[in-house]
Amino acid sequence: MRKKYLLTLLLAFFSFLSAMAAVSLEEAKAKVKDYAKNTLMLDEYELYVNTSNISKVNVLFRDPISVPSASWVFFLDEQPKANWEHNASIIFISKSSGNVTRTKVSFFPEDLRNWTKDSAQNKISKRSNSFEENAATPEHLSFDSNGLLLPNQFTKTTKSCNNAYALIISGGISSSSNHSRYWNDCSLFYQILVDVYGYDRNKIYVIMADGTSSSEDLHLSATGGYMSSPLDLNGDGINDIQRSATRDNISWAFDQLASRMTSNDNLFIFTTDHGASSGNLCLWGEQMSPDQMLTQMQKLNNYKSISVCMEQCFSGAFVNPLSNMSRLTICTAANATETSCGATYIDPFVYHWAMAVSKKEAADTDNDSNISMLEAFRYARNADECYEHPQYWSDGCLGERQYLDGPLVDTRSISGTTTSNIVRRATVKITSTTKISRADVGYQSYGKIFLKSGFKVSNGGKFKGTILACNSSNTTSNNLRSADVYDDYDNEEFEFNPEITDIDDEISEVGGIEVYPNPTDGMLYIRSGSTINKVIVADMTGKVIIDVNGGSDEVELDLSSNAKGIYVLKVVSENDSIVEKIVLE
DSSP, X not given: OHHHHHHHHHHHHHHHHHHHHSOOHHHHHHHHHHIIIXXXXXXXXXXXXXXXXXXXXXXXXXXXXXXXXXXXXXXEESSTTBOSSOOEEEEEEETTTOOEEEEEESSOBTTGGGSEEOOSOXXXXXXXXXXXXXXXXXTTOOBOTTSOBOSOOSOOOSOOBTTEEEEEEEOOSSTTTOBHHHHHHXXXXXXXXXXXXXXXXXXXXXXXXXXXXXXOOEEOTTTSOEEOOOSOSSSSSSOOOOBOSOHHHHHHHHHHHHHHOOTTOEEEEEEXXXXXXXXXXXXXXSEEOHHHHHHHHTTOOSOSEEEEEEOSTTGGGGHHHHTTSSSEEEEESSOTTSOOBOOSSSOHHHHHHHHHHTTSSOOOTTOSSSOOXXXXXXXXXXXXXXXXXXEEEESTTGGGGEETTEEOOSEEEEOSEEOSOEEEEESSEEEEOOEEESOEEEEEESSEEEEOTTOEXXXXXXXXXXXXXXXXXXXXXXXXXXXXXXXXXXXXXXXXXXXXXXXXXXXXXXXXXXXXXXXXXXXXXXEESSOEEEEEEEETXXXXXXXXXXXXXXXXXXOTTSOSEEEEEEEEESSOEEXXXXXXX
16 A cells, blocks of 8 residues: 555656646747747747647648647748748747757748737847838828728829729738738729829729628738728728639639720739749739739730739749730839738838829929839839839830820820920820920920921920930830920021930931831831822842832832842932831841
């Protein structure tokens, strides 16, 4: 009996020692923090713990991770404020030995909203994000007690933008990662489109998170709580979110756009929230690849231009695929291999881009009172002080003549008398018979400026014609040329900027002959300030292949049946004649 009693005491003693040796939750937290600081060398992190008796951790977009027996379970976000996908860890601390086991992941647990976030400020030397550090809330914007953007941020325009459509996409992945800044991003752009540019709300498609469901799908970054995403993005009492962010619903939106848009219409596409390292855009529980997005966009047979702004991580992966679309400009917050930067209230790149196009900040570098896609990108890139590297691509010069209410006119014909200071800009050509009196007038074109009979500058007026260079990052053109015409222009002589050369082929004097396009893929157009009498085209051997009489001031030639190469064109009009080489491509 005595032996049995002693054995019982001995077992109780060892049980007591074992209990004394067990690792408590606070001790486990301390071990994880030490591991994050001294082993992973993290500047900043966020720590979550799951105290439920779970056997596996279900992390988004990967196989479940088994939990070792008798372990504390932690999720370590190694790049807080970065949009997903990025570095993170599932860490297990043995309750008996205190040993640390780490599994690297690139997304978060599916049920993260049920985990407990450690309240300590786990910041050692915060990464560069002065956007977050310098202000509690972004300048120019106001937010409610939940941290959501308030309506009426902008003075409402009285104009209507009838040829403009928009598609706004925010996936969010799940409620725990659908941060309120993504709702704010979308609300900000919706307000700008409707209030600043006069978009028709019936031409804006909004695909966000879980759509019109009443479930709590929105994580409030400012308070830590959850709520159902408000469906009204601009406070007018009308629901704007139409469908959940799935591939099927994005396909539906592009079907709608394809059936409605015409060759005179422009489309603006905005995406925000998370991206994957594969380049995919994260949606609500699923993903869309750049090629899948391109397939949807290729449904659009009729449009004038498309502009795209993307905030998500690895968004630069969309640049090359989408560059297959003609008449498109795209700018992204990050390159193809990096995460994008977030903040509590709004994403920094989105904020700066929006402040540029809304004219809240001085982004109008060419002083034409409009903000082009290139100007908006340059302003956002230069103002963005985060660790991301914004990207830009445009179809030729499109981005610098493309605005949220559409691109510049292709051609502009101007006549009458001008007595006030103005700037006129066109893509292909400006044709003018304007009389300029007591005014400072500028004509700017990416193609040609053609001054026809009747053009005159008098009474202290001044005219400056400029052939604009293409400043797109994907082009090597840097040829900016200009010519000035002053008071009492006598129709015979320009006063040229001495630094400008080879101007006569681009700015034609009164009575001159205009030939375009050159190079050409077949069709050639000839216009003159006087009647064209003769047009001759010969190959480089001198063989005449076209010989026609004119009779009007315009002639069209079709060279498409001839071999590609260089030809010589001669045009004789009543007042002039030219000989010019033509390149047939």
